[in-house]
Amino acid sequence: MLTIGKLGAQAGVKVPTIRYYEQIGILPEAERSAGNQRLYSRKALERLAFIRHARDLGFTLEAIRDLLSLSDNPDQSCAAADAIAKAQLAEVESRLARLTALKAELERMVVQCAGGRIADCRVIEVLGDHSLCTTDHRHPESEASA
């Protein structure tokens, strides 16, 4: 049995985060020692590692909750897990595309900074004028006039 600190060290998760996960119900309530301290089994460590890893991959806690409930009933089809992973992949691909465009624009900005006065600085200028963008990186939820 591990105390919360050891568990956190082994899983790479901070102690308050573990308590938070318990609070929001993605970790079950831990057993307690005589002195009321949380004690964790190897199974708990695995579950926490799963969560940590999924968080690293950018899954939301909601998606992780779904994945965990899937893995808690291992006899059903894995279509749902597949769908969650595919959605996550699509998310990541879209973020990648956006970031790639941003990187190009930022590089242009930095290169063009002549080291002069602010009044001539391309960084400020480019940011002030959206029409100087070559690429279109619009948020999906903003449908205002272009």
Add this chain to the structure above:
Amino acid sequence: MLTIGKLGAQAGVKVPTIRYYEQIGILPEAERSAGNQRLYSRKALERLAFIRHARDLGFTLEAIRDLLSLSDNPDQSCAAADAIAKAQLAEVESRLARLTALKAELERMVVQCAGGRIADCRVIEVLGDHSLCTTDHRHPESEASA
């Protein structure tokens, strides 16, 4: 003079977001009509477009606050603006590298989903075992035992 709704439509920013920006002081307090409604000039539209664009590029509101205060005193050196943009570029590059690794791992997960039962699902399995990762995408702030 534009009402807040027109301003938002033109800049591609939602109305409550504009009021929020005023509240936290990155937009100045707007003039008011006789009936207490906010009125905006063309200058305000430019400032809001600047903010919107910088947000699109991933700058935090704090960074934007700095950039705005720079552009409000256009006679100094643009070194500070350059530094902010460079920091942002580094951020973006690091996020890009992480996301690229994540994408590869998610693709592997999805490809390997055999469509069978959860018990055999690679999505769940891969998430449960960090050692199956080929790539190391560790958050900079997590320095726990590996």
Add this chain to the structure above:
DNA sequence: TTAATGTCTCTAGCAACTATAGCTTCAAGG
């Protein structure tokens, strides 16, 4: 035994908004 460290609960804070409630103002049609 004592000091240091770890853990406990609880509350509040962070970014960057978004949503709701209950009101007032404005513009257009009849």
Add this chain to the structure above:
DNA sequence: CCTTGAAGCTATAGTTGCTAGAGACATTAA
């Protein structure tokens, strides 16, 4: 002129995923 509906106002609370603090109790090593 009046009404109706959209758009505006303020204020407060909620969101996500933690993180930080206060003040008290537990455990461990010297």
